[in-house]
Amino acid sequence: MDKDRKNIVVLEPSKIVYEGLTSLILKSDHDCFFFHTENINDIEILFAQKDISVVFINPITVLNRLNEFARIRNHFPDIYWIGIIYSFYDSSVLSIFNDTFLITEDISVIIKKINKICKNDSPHSQKDVELTEREKDVLKWLVTGFSNKETSNKLNISIHTVNTHRKNIMDKTGIRSMSGLTIYAVTKKIISLD
């Protein structure tokens, strides 16, 4: 499966709201998977099993259990919580989430919020397809059969940097296998077979 796809949990007692929200987001071409739960108790199981990045949450599900919610939030600091608002809440309640949206708002507002979170993960926009000179250097060694470690030695950079370059190369070219990248490198004259 696509590793870059976002997994989003919707914690919302109303099935109608869940179905409406998710189908509108999916229709906008946003690439994500949804998991529905009605109860905060189930959420930790989901966190353990799936790589969750965002939770849409109806405040009503945690209103009487704020302590428990705080505990879960502390336990999973990387998760981004977005409140689904369709009635009045005290601002102190709303402040427990990273963000909120009104149910009457246009779906584009919600998508913008998701995009903002996703963008933090991938610094390169889709349009940016040309490899930088440094990325070409890294690619050259990798497709010649050098490991990440050997490549980092050759170029005098850290393994971490090699990995970052490697990820960017794959994102930009859309090619993930080493043999595919080799063909890319040959046809773009980054390496020569002779």
Place this chain on the structure above:
Amino acid sequence: MYQSSKTFITENKIMLDLINENYSLLLFLQHFNIDFAVNNKTVSELCNENNIEINSFIVIGNLYNGFYPGEDDVMKIVDIKSILTFLKNSHSFYTEDKYPELKKYLDEIKKSNDSKDFQLIEQFFDDYFKEVLEHLKYEDEVAFPYFNKLLLKSNDKQFKTFSAAEYKNHHTDIETKLTDLKNLFLKHIKIKSDFNLKRKFLNTLFGLEYDLKIHSIIEERILIPLIEKAEAENNG
């Protein structure tokens, strides 16, 4: 990718209407060994007649219609025999129909194109096809027989060494290189050849990718959880 405005398949839907709405379901029927002459039969009539476990049929059919299976729907499946038939038939479809078709197009393109770039792509495809065959052979010869034994609740010692966990590990992602091939064609390399030929090649590639994606969702999200459940029951 999995969003859709197509019908959600349920047991009382008429199969013919579903096919008219999404003809990919023909392939889905083929994988279940169901003939295309479906008449006016409902989903449940068709399943009864062909001896297919209806929950498997509905969950997989809905994947073709763009609906991702919920865990509850998966756990409703009482018998994975139909799923194994489906997966086995898809394997034959890949090895006997789709990949040879791709190979045929590449051979034809080759007649008018002897560039180095094209040779590289051809080599990439041949190596990839070999890998696919190996992977499918492993599933047919090692994994599926184990699953079948598990269904018979057999305590055959020979199979004690294998498990769903091992299947998971071995379960390589054959979609990655297919996507690479597609991207090489669409993003990076301009192959000089007949328009029709190139389009047919890409069409087949997309068709294969669509079916493979569903195939791997069935394995990962339906088969493996059910096998793990069966293993737990057998041990308990």
